[in-house]
Amino acid sequence: MTSKTSCIAFVLLVFLCSCGSNPMTSAAWAENQTRAQPLIQGLMDYQRLNGAFPEQLERLLPTYLNALPMTTDNVPFIYRTAPNGFELCFGEGRRGCCYLFNRRIGPLWECGTQGD
Numbered sequence: 792m793t794s795k796t797s798c799i800a801f802v803l804l805v806f807l808c809s810c811g812s813n814p815m816t817s818a819a820w821a822e823n824q825t826r827a828q829p830l831i832q833g834l835m836d837y838q839r840l841n842g843a844f845p846e847q848l849e850r851l852l853p854t855y856l857n858a859l860p861m862t863t864d865n866v867p868f869i870y871r872t873a874p875n876g877f878e879l880c881f882g883e884g885r886r887g888c889c890y891l892f893n894r895r896i897g898p899l900w901e902c903g904t905q906g907d
Contacts, residue, residue, distance in 0.1 A: 815886045819863045820902065823881045826860045827890055830868060830879055834892075844877045 815823075830848065833855035838844050845851060848859055848870045862868060862881040869880040873893065880889040888902035 815863075815882055820882075820888055823862050823888065824890075824900065826862065827868060827879055827881070829856055829860060830870075831890060831892075831898075834877060834879070844872050846872060 830851070833851040834844055836855050837851060848868070852859065859867060864882075866881075869878075871878045871880075873891075875894045876892040878889050878891050880887055882888055882903070886903055888900060891899045891901055893899075
């Protein structure tokens with residue numbers, strides 16, 4: 792292997808190791824999607840009764856949920872309202888996954904690359 796090739800291989804290895812550290816497994820993704828279901832249902836119920844989605848997940852307490860579920864990483868889900876719906880996410884970057892709800896299009900899970 793030439794010096795240039797070795798250098799490129801080393802940089803690529805460092806990049807892959809730093810980007811892929813602690814990848815979320817398929818099982819963790821599935822568990823987070825399961826944990827998100829009460830939030831999604833609470834958001835849909837809130838919207839049905841109030842005509843709009845809440846600005847914060849805390850607005851679901853205690854009428855729609857007793858407590859806000861945490862992700863498998865023991866952090867809160869990330870919630871954002873959108874013009875025609877909302878986004879509910881977990882993980883970050885390529886490890887992340889978002890439930891996107893748009894009144895015109897419907898629901899959709901959009902996920903990055905899973906690690907196993």
